[in-house]
Amino acid sequence: MSQLQEVSVDQYRHLVSERALTGETMLLNMGPQHPSTHGVLRLLLELDGETVISCIPDIGFLHTGVEKNMEAKTYQKAEVMTDRLDYMNTMGNNLAYVMAVEKLVDLDVPVRAQALRVILSELQRIASHLVWLGTSGLDLAAMSMFLYCFREREQILDIFELVSGQRMMTTYFRPGGVWRDVPVEFEKAVRDFIKIFPRRIDEYETLLTKNPLFLDRMLGIGKLEAATALSHSVTGPMLRASGVNWDLRKARPYMGYEQYDFNVPVHTEGDTYARYLVRVQELRESLKIVEQALNKLPLGPVRSDNRKFVPPPRSEIGTSMEALIHHFKLWTEGFPAPKASIYSAVESPRGELGVFLEGDGGPKPYRVHMRTPSFDNLSPISKMVKGHLVADLVAILASTDIVLGDIDR
């Protein structure tokens, strides 16, 4: 492993054109350390002048063996691994995982916890889209977008810090509810955000949506047909930009999403600009959900009182022997889950985030598979960039909104 390996083009013979073998076209390595690959992604490009003939993605630089690690931890402890997959969507990853655990052991979640989960995961969606908007603006030389977007994202991360103590690796949702109730300052912090944010979206749109330079770079670039997208299992905003109206929040509502009134933006062009429009419109829709959920945030407990799965409150441990036993058992052994498997999915900012969870009757998962949306969303990249310029490849890659932690796991 310590020696440099020499590889020949023969290894990629089946992936590049005949002209690459004679040296007529050039093979160029882009990444893994390249600012516009949004992480550690390596693309092997075959170029004819500046035109991309073929593109061979090479992933795995951020592979950390999360799935294997989770098999060695109890159900509660494995949750912290999920934050580290898609680090732009930590709340959403927690949600997908705890929902899978709840489905496997058949655990109910109180309504207040459900509403809090909705508010926080929609704020997370906004934060994630802001990072996408900022960085893809940066890739297309709109430097100020990056600064504006990160200013608003900071406000959301402050809310996360307020509720969970952490800005990014929150682990705030727990099987059976949330870690603890939100502090009193929470409502004001979210209301402040709801108040300023619509104006800020208008600001972004004035800068980009009708900007001729931006349109030149986006319109008609990187087309993805609906049939290709489905065959590649592309989901989320990318699929909706190709004209397929599919959103798990509408199709299979979870956590009470059916109570909220929101639209699912769909565009049919399937190009980079359509993907931009879908995500920018989703910012407004997510804000609508946050506002509605906050307006009717119910009072009540935030954790299930099923003591076989959820630890008792701290106050009870000093006075009740049973509470102490439950606490001790849950944190030393964990809870057992049935010998069965389930698949549960949520709509993450990038698409269908699914968790395949198999139990073996013991306190540790026998197998966890995270079906991460970025993995499939990247796979049609070689079809999308064919025939475009290298500069367009940057725009197309930005519009897929991948997170390498999500791809490599």
Next chain:
Amino acid sequence: MEAKLEPIVKTLQAKFGGSFEEFRGEVHYFIQPAQIVEALTLLRDQHQFELLSAQTAVDYWPQTSPRFHVIYQLSSLAQNITLQLRVPVNGDSPTVPTATGVFDSANWRERELLDMFGIQFEGHPDPRRILMPEDSDGHPLRKDYPLGYEEPQFTFNFEDIDLRKPYAKE
């Protein structure tokens, strides 16, 4: 079982035999490796299962026949239902026909299964490792592959451990 799924499962049973399990409203249908491509094509073309949501595997080592289950999680957008196909595979030279002809997403997913479980997919157009380095040994998600750990180095044993540590020494 959901009402919309019942006729589909009946069609599968009439055509392929095989059994199914149900848990929390999900249907897991067991099918032989040789029939999987036909079954996926039938489900995609006749029953509108357009989306291969996930493709993964489970290792039941030390059990050897079957040692693996290859799992195909299908979603139908039009009917809003899901169905899971499970293919039991034996431990010695596990081989399944590739599904890349039916779903393009199977290409990367099968490379991942080859990498992580060492399951071969017959007829795969690009059978290379995907996540692990090309020169790595073994298949990490197999149950007989130990979860690695690093020996902590202290001042008194720093050099002893350094000598047997498997990393670049230059």
